[in-house]
Amino acid sequence: MISADILYLSAAELGKRIQSKTLSPVELAKAYLDRSEKLGPKLNAYARLTPEIALEQAAAAEKEIGRGHYRGPLHGIPYAAKDLLATRGVATTWGAKPYENQMLDYDATVVENLRRAGAVLLGKAAMIELAGGMNYRFASASLEGATKNPWNTSCWTCGSSSGSGAIVAAGLAAFAIGTETWGSIICPSAYCGVSGLRPTFGRVSRYGAMALSYSMDKIGPMARSAEDCAQVFAVIAGHDIKDLSTLPLDKAAFTYSPSAELSAKPLRVGWLSNAWKQVDARAEKAMQAAERAVRKMFPGTRNAALPEGPFEAAGGVIIGVEGAAAFRDLIRSGKLAQLSDPLGQINGYVNEQIDAADYVRALQVRGILQQKMEALFDGLDVLVAASQPLGANAIDANLETDLAFPDPLGAIGNLCGLPALSVPCGFTDQNLPVGLQFVARAGNDLAVVRAARAFQQRTDWHRKHPKLA
Amino acid sequence: MKANSKGISRREFATRAALGAVAVASPLPPAAIDALSAPASQQPPANAPKLAAQSEAEADGRYQAILARYGDRFSDAQKADLRRLCFVLQPQLDGLRAWPVANSDAPALYLKPLVEREKKGNAAPNLKSAPQPAKPEASAGPAGGEKR
Numbered sequence: 030m031i032s033a034d035i036l037y038l039s040a041a042e043l044g045k046r047i048q049s050k051t052l053s054p055v056e057l058a059k060a061y062l063d064r065s066e067k068l069g070p071k072l073n074a075y076a077r078l079t080p081e082i083a084l085e086q087a088a089a090a091e092k093e094i095g096r097g098h099y100r101g102p103l104h105g106i107p108y109a110a111k112d113l114l115a116t117r118g119v120a121t122t123w124g125a126k127p128y129e130n131q132m133l134d135y136d137a138t139v140v141e142n143l144r145r146a147g148a149v150l151l152g153k154a155a156m157i158e159l160a161g162g163m164n165y166r167f168a169s170a171s172l173e174g175a176t177k178n179p180w181n182t183s184c185w186t187c188g189s190s191s192g193s194g195a196i197v198a199a200g201l202a203a204f205a206i207g208t209e210t211w212g213s214i215i216c217p218s219a220y221c222g223v224s225g226l227r228p229t230f231g232r233v234s235r236y237g238a239m240a241l242s243y244s245m246d247k248i249g250p251m252a253r254s255a256e257d258c259a260q261v262f263a264v265i266a267g268h269d270i271k272d273l274s275t276l277p278l279d280k281a282a283f284t285y286s287p288s289a290e291l292s293a294k295p296l297r298v299g300w301l302s303n304a305w306k307q308v309d310a311r312a313e314k315a316m317q318a319a320e321r322a323v324r325k326m327f328p329g330t331r332n333a334a335l336p337e338g339p340f341e342a343a344g345g346v347i348i349g350v351e352g353a354a355a356f357r358d359l360i361r362s363g364k365l366a367q368l369s370d371p372l373g374q375i376n377g378y379v380n381e382q383i384d385a386a387d388y389v390r391a392l393q394v395r396g397i398l399q400q401k402m403e404a405l406f407d408g409l410d411v412l413v414a415a416s417q418p419l420g421a422n423a424i425d426a427n428l429e430t431d432l433a434f435p436d437p438l439g440a441i442g443n444l445c446g447l448p449a450l451s452v453p454c455g456f457t458d459q460n461l462p463v464g465l466q467f468v469a470r471a472g473n474d475l476a477v478v479r480a481a482r483a484f485q486q487r488t489d490w491h492r493k494h495p496k497l498a
Numbered sequence: 499m500k501a502n503s504k505g506i507s508r509r510e511f512a513t514r515a516a517l518g519a520v521a522v523a524s525p526l527p528p529a530a531i532d533a534l535s536a537p538a539s540q541q542p543p544a545n546a547p548k549l550a551a552q553s554e555a556e557a558d559g560r561y562q563a564i565l566a567r568y569g570d571r572f573s574d575a576q577k578a579d580l581r582r583l584c585f586v587l588q589p590q591l592d593g594l595r596a597w598p599v600a601n602s603d604a605p606a607l608y609l610k611p612l613v614e615r616e617k618k619g620n621a622a623p624n625l626k627s628a629p630q631p632a633k634p635e636a637s638a639g640p641a642g643g644e645k646r
Contacts, residue, residue, distance in 0.1 A: 161646035188645050212645030241646060244607070339597050342590035348646060349587075363571055372583075375576050378568060379583045382560045383591070390594050392605030399606055428644045439645075 031060035036200040037494050039253040040260060043203055044102040047094065054094070054105030058087035058149050061107045065151060065201040068497055072182070073173040074195040076112040078152035079119055083107065086149040093147070102260045104147030109196045109205040112153040113160060114140055114248075115237035123239045124171045124189075125158035126367040127359060137237025138272065139206060139248055139265045146264040151202050155192030160208060162241035162352040163365065163373040163380075166429045170370035175424050178220060179495040180461055184421035187216035193251045194221035199497055204252035204261055210242045211344055211443045212436065214249050218451040219416035219464025224481065224491055225251040226258035229471045230446025231276040232283065233262075234269030242351040243274070244392075245344070245443050254491050255450055255481035259285040262474065276472075283474060290479055296410045298323065298480065299333025304414030304438040315455025315463040316415050322454075323413055323465070326487055327480075333412055335437050336401040343391040343398070344440040349380035350388040357381075372429065395444045402445050406470035411480045414438055416464030420457035442468055450477040453490040462490075543578065546585035549592075557581075557588040 035043075035052070046052035062080050069075040090105035110116065113123050115133035122129050140150065155173035157165055168175035168185040176191035178184040179199040186194040190207030194217030197205050207214045209227045218225025226249045233248040240246060250261035266283040268275045275281050300320060308316050324330045359365050360377040368374050405412075422432055442449050447468050454465035465484065469476040485491050542554060549557060561584040565577070572580065 157646075161644065164644060164646075166644075210646040216645045339590070339593035342593045345590050346594060352646075363568070366571065371576075371579070375572070375580050376583060378564045378580065379560070379587055382563055382584075383587070387591050387594060389605050390599060392607050393599045393603045394594060394597060396604055396606035397599070432644070 031056055033064070033200055036060060036064060037253070038203075040106045040203045040257040041102060041254070043106055044104070047090075047105040048099050050094065054087040054090040054149065055084065057105065058083045058107050058151065061151055061202055064199075065196075068199055069196075069201055072177045072179060072195045072199060073155055073171070074176060074192045074199065074201060075109065076122060076124070076153040076155045076173055076192065077120065079116070079150055082119070083149050083151045086144070086147075090147050090149065100145075100147040101264075103143065103264055105149060106147075106203045107149040107151045108143065108261075109152050109154040109193065109202045110137075110140055110150060111190055111193050111205070111207050112156050113208060113239035114153075114206065116140055116150065116153065119153065121153070122172055123159055124156040124173070126172060126369065127364045129172060133237070135237060138234035138269050140237065142265050142267070143206075143261075148264070154190070154196055154205050154207075157189035157191060157213075158368050158370065158373060159352075159356065160189040160210065160213060160239065160241045162210075162348075162356060163368060163370075164376040165370040166372040166427055167370055168424050168426070168428070170368070170373055172369075177424060178421045178461070179497055180222060181421065181459070183424055184461060185220065185424045185426070187212075187220040187417075187421065189213040190217045190251065194218060194223060194225075197221065197223040197251050197253065198495060200494060204250055204257055206248060206261075206265075207251045208238065208246060208248050209443065210245045210247070210348055212439045214247075214251060215416050215439070215449055215451045215464070215466055218251055219453075219466075220421040220462065222453040222462030222464075222490070222493065222495075223251055224253060224255050224258050224453070224485075225249065225451045226255075226262055226474070226477070227442070227449045228262060228266065228283075229276075229448045229474055231274055232266045232281045232474065234265075234267070234272040234275050236269055236271035240355045242348045243355070244351060245348060245446075247443075247446070255452060255478055255485055256287060258450060259283075259478040259482075262478075280472060285475075285478065287482070290482065293479060295329070296327060296476060296480055296483075297408065298327040298330040299409040299412050300324070300330055301335060301412050301414040301438065302332050303334050303337075305418040306435060307418060308415055309419035309457070311457040311459060312415070312419050312463045315457065316465075319415075319454035319463075319465045322488060323484065326483055330413075333405070333409060335441055336398065336405070337437075338398065339394060340398055340437055340444060341435060341440040343394040344444050346383060346387055346391040347395070347444070350383050353377055353380040353383070398441060399445050402441065402447065403470070406473075410469060410473065410476045412468045413480070414466060414468075416451040416466040420459060420461030420463055438466075438468065446471050448472075448474040448477050450481040452481045452484055453493070454484070454488070455490055462493075543582040543585055546582050547589050549585060549588055553588045553592055554585070556591075557584045560584045560587070
């Protein structure tokens, strides 16, 4: 019998036990499946479990490792994939009614890379319908209904990688794969108290992933620690001839070894003063403590500011237009009405009306912004700010009105394809997790991993877990 | 609404122009003809951002274009929401258009940031064509909690 304590170990720690043959991949997969069957439905965390695949892959891993063929740190490690990643033989619903029976007869490159690394697919994680591509007003905008936050089930996990966040936080898998166009990895990671990496645009192949915004979609890991994120990222990153938007071989690949950090130059860190207008009073104490910790562990930390401009508008227009193009058939056929969210049912029609000239203007603004961010990163390696200015919101909140705060860092980070890593950094007065994000220049994913790891070596927030019955 | 010298308001002009464009592009379904003949609401939607007259006209034109094409799909409540959303979008577009962009500022259509950096080596980025506006335009982006 494997205890919950084991299921909450990091993938790195599980991997060591698996490699030393003190932990059976089959027993581990069974234990996660049992827990997922018991707790998953209470949280609306999974779109579906894939026990047959999981047990087959786990048995294969056990056999190989038994023969002395250890593939690496993810060999035998169970994970969940967001339900917008194609998986052969399993429905891929994109979280949306019009696609509830969609069968894609191939594996997404990310899923295939994880399979080659020996990881074990436990199931498909619930998500916001179409990853929020048609916008949404309520957390319930999903085929599975609102995903409940394991820390407090009357609160939301954030989206659109809502199931991925809940699964990792509830100890239902060792890690999960999420995607982000704007906020969908960073926010659920923060709300759920897990570590989440949004990689540089183009480092992870999107072949087999639902497209929402061709120039902004990214795929990344959500896990128990920054180190785990790095290990998963090392497996899923790389050029892919099936996805021409991936960076060239030498720019896309990511290799990671914790020991390599020992010889690395100290990071130049900037604490962002204008990432959020205001941090919620209930999260303020945790954020202040996190800032003190960051300034102590990176003594040269200086204040930094994001450039100002219509960057949220640019991001909104680009996502709106690209989303309307990606789901044009849905809009024109009227099947948009099948979405569950009242905003999602109609907003595509509005986005379809945005002028081409405005779209190009947004892309021009993005080009200028990229130059400005390049200049900012000439003097800094990492920018730091709260991942979100508050803890998880009520599950029935109206997101359009109750959470209408500016998010310039989310806009800039995603417009420019910058890597970011969110780690837990404390709790609100209501015992909800608060996250801290590290953001770096495009391509410098290693810097956010290093900074987040340094933070986690000196804090233990990432080792806290919700109590679940 | 103040009428212009031709006897129609600016909003109505924009609305008619939008509808004209739609009418040329596609034959109108009966519901769209109903929408065309229905008197346009003159008041901005409740909870909509305050817009200049020209922007209001553009937002309304966008709404009318949606009705012309898809009008028979929506309930009255959805129509009201659609019109509000058209107004909510407008400040984003106005903010984008107001920001100084030079003719030579190429759109970053395809993100290849690392490749670009390699091309220019370690030279400082050319910011000549990226002037800061005297006062940045306020932008009304999507709700902070609405992640995608």
